[in-house]
Amino acid sequence: KDRFFPSLPTTFKNPFSVLLSVTEVLIESYKDLSDEEKNLSIRRINKSANQLFNLLENLLQWSMSQTGRIKYVPEKMDMGIAVASNVSLLKMNAESKNVKLTSEIKEETYVYADVDMIRTVVRNLLSNAIKFNKTGGNAEVISKKKNGFLEVSVIDSGIGLNKEDLGKLFRIDVQNKSIGTSKDKGTGLGLILSKEYIEKNGFFCHFSFLNVFRFFAFAFYFLQ
Incomplete structure (x- = not known):
């Protein structure tokens, strides 16, 4: 934690800098901008706002998890809707x-799982699939029924990690220096939180980053 928290100001600063600079241009030169330039500015604002939201949401949930304030409340949930809502959010x-x-x-x-936890897991995995993907790449969510479970996988065509960085992924005491393909940095907290939530639901998860395609998989009790 002593190494993790000092890195947060820089992580917050980058998207805030984009928000400030883009909105300043819009305020000062809105009438002179083309429709294409306005559209690009709106997309940059949306991207930065999403980055800030995800970071704040993960920080809030992680802090609550560490102090035992998040309760595990499993119920019958529609995995299709949970995934679709996040796909729409990150479109x-x-x-x-x-x-x-x-x-x-x-x-x-x-499936039988905690709805809020699983929505957070899906959002984090899809956000990473976009962040570390190549321009023009693909990210997809697939599923497979197996021995009474629904195995859900998030697969993308993004950059991989070397074995040294792979070993640092789920450690809060080690600063993750991985940078997305658009030069945006992350804290690694999203994956730490996702792994914790999957395990709280009593299921397994598997992460593979060494190949050309990055792969995440987790499973839940499947309900007919």
């Missing part, structure tokens, strides 16, 4: 990098 982020973001999980695909 503009994906479009800004020309990343094709899709899900093959249909509505009325029910």
Whole structure:
């Protein structure tokens, strides 16, 4: 924690700097900008706002988790809707990098899990799939029924990690220096929180970053 928290000011500063600079240009030169330039500015604002929201949400949930204030409340939930809502939320982020973001999980695909936790997991994994993807790449959510479980996988065509960095992914005491393909930095907290939430739901998760395609998988009790 002593190493993690000092890195937060820089993480917050980058998206705030974009928000301030872009809105300043819009205020001063709005009438002179073309429709294409205005649209680009709006997309940059949306991307920075999403980055800040995700960071603040992860920080809030992680702090509550560390102090035992998050309760595990499993129920019958629709995985198709949980994924679709996050795909819609992150659509503009994906479009800004020309990343094709899709899900093959249909509505009325029910599992037994904590809804809020799983929505957070899906949002974090999809955000990473966009951040570390190449321009014009793909990110998809797929599922497979296996031995009474629904295995959900998030696969993207992004950059991988070397073995040294792979070992640092889930450690809060080690600063993660991975940088997205658009030079945006992250804290690594989203993956730490996602792994913790999946394990709180009593299921397994698997992460692989060493190949050309990055792969995340987790499973839940499948309900007919």
